Amino acid sequence: MKTVSKKIVLLGNEGVGKTSLVKRYVHSIFNDEYLTTIGIKISKKVVEVGDVKVNLMLWDIAGNMMSKTLYNNYLRGAHGVFLVCDAMRPETYESIMNERENILSKDFQGTETAVIMNKSDLITEDPTTYLSAFEFDFLTSAKKGDNVESAFIQMATNILSK
Amino acid sequence: MPAEKDHFEELRNLILESDRENYAHQNEQILDKLDELEKELNDPEKFAAVIQQSKAEIIDVLGPVMGKMIKKFISSEMSRLKQSIENKSKALFSFKFFKQRLKNKMAGVSKGDAAINEAVDSSLLQIFVIEQETGLLIGEYSHINVLEPDMVAGMLSAIKSFVESAFGEENSELESLEYSSYKILLYNFNRFYFACVMEGYVDAETRANLQDDFLDLTDKTLGSIPLKDIDDKLKKTVEEALIATFSDKYLGNPELNIGELDENGK
Numbered sequence: 001m002k003t004v005s006k007k008i009v010l011l012g013n014e015g016v017g018k019t020s021l022v023k024r025y026v027h028s029i030f031n032d033e034y035l036t037t038i039g040i041k042i043s044k045k046v047v048e049v050g051d052v053k054v055n056l057m058l059w060d061i062a063g064n065m066m067s068k069t070l071y072n073n074y075l076r077g078a079h080g081v082f083l084v085c086d087a088m089r090p091e092t093y094e095s096i097m098n099e100r101e102n103i104l105s106k107d108f109q110g111t112e113t114a115v116i117m118n119k120s121d122l123i124t125e126d127p128t129t130y131l132s133a134f135e136f137d138f139l140t141s142a143k144k145g146d147n148v149e150s151a152f153i154q155m156a157t158n159i160l161s162k
Numbered sequence: 163m164p165a166e167k168d169h170f171e172e173l174r175n176l177i178l179e180s181d182r183e184n185y186a187h188q189n190e191q192i193l194d195k196l197d198e199l200e201k202e203l204n205d206p207e208k209f210a211a212v213i214q215q216s217k218a219e220i221i222d223v224l225g226p227v228m229g230k231m232i233k234k235f236i237s238s239e240m241s242r243l244k245q246s247i248e249n250k251s252k253a254l255f256s257f258k259f260f261k262q263r264l265k266n267k268m269a270g271v272s273k274g275d276a277a278i279n280e281a282v283d284s285s286l287l288q289i290f291v292i293e294q295e296t297g298l299l300i301g302e303y304s305h306i307n308v309l310e311p312d313m314v315a316g317m318l319s320a321i322k323s324f325v326e327s328a329f330g331e332e333n334s335e336l337e338s339l340e341y342s343s344y345k346i347l348l349y350n351f352n353r354f355y356f357a358c359v360m361e362g363y364v365d366a367e368t369r370a371n372l373q374d375d376f377l378d379l380t381d382k383t384l385g386s387i388p389l390k391d392i393d394d395k396l397k398k399t400v401e402e403a404l405i406a407t408f409s410d411k412y413l414g415n416p417e418l419n420i421g422e423l424d425e426n427g428k
Contacts, residue, residue, distance in 0.1 A: 002393060002394065002395075003393060003394040004391055004392060004393040004394075005298045005299065005312065005392045005393075006298075007296040007297065007298055007316075027310075028313070030313070030317060038320060038321060038324040039324070040320045040324070041317075042297075042313050042316035042317045042320060043313070044310065044312055044313050044316075055312060057296075057297070057298060057312060057313070057316050059297075059316070059320065070324065070327045070328065073323045073324075073326075073327045074320065074323060076295055076296075076323075077293070077295035077296035077297070077298075078296070079296070
């Protein structure tokens, strides 16, 4: 089976659950202290797309790094970007949409992007009505594990098909 | 018609005569100036004067390029000199030196061999080749098992990126990281960089030798490989190139002792 490596960056405000998404489903040898010291932690997720094994190298960028010059460097060369927001905090959705508009659509045009609306387990209203105001690619719950795996696989598939 | 033509010819001569004279004069001036310039360029003293006059412009053009090269060369040579002085002064006043000399004399060991044996040990534990842009591992060569080289490569790139953004000057690059007795030397190239995990004391000579090896490796193999898709085929190519370059030199013993590379100490 052929193996390829791809760089994926996770962006989103503090507390939206990026690290939880990564923690539960991927393998890491580094502890979370790196997130507070240099603002990043690297993990690895291996998925299979057809007959290709894809090593997704996940760059989890600390939420408080959003809109800082430094994080542009972390984004360099990314094949895919997950923009993660918290379903219960609409301002985090606005924030990632701004990132997409101001940075990704300008400097990273060839990069595959996907919006993850996380913490679906906290939605108490009718999800269809509640979520109608947002545009997203995956509705996930890091806590319950809903859709997380499929988000990674879909991202890998999209990157490979480019 | 002929009469009209004559008048026209006469008129043209009258009007253009002065122009022709002017042109001839200007041409002469230009040719004189060119002769003068040619003489200046062929005359070392005059050429020096021209350079002297345009010193500022020349420095502006060549300065950044040459400056970097000179700075690097001087700093490397100073480091080697410092190292050599330190080693000699330590050796000259050590009890070990007198003891070893006596021992060598009795055993019939030459000074050259003794010097090689006394060389300070430094072991090359692992080499990573990492793409600059993505931080993805392109290839790795190691004598020991290291956990998740993919993730180590990513984290190294993240740290490198962090240091260069936070503290680096323009166009400056992180060249080494130190931890306890380990040192990670980074050799930067345009599309990728090499990270060498070393243990022990790494002297300037060792650094320079590694740099030569990486320059050679890049020139012969890695410089021309396409990095569009980082897959196992590419990794295999890179790893074979690393083995071809380093196995003979650094895998002579299980500790990859660089201090005992060859008879020239390289």
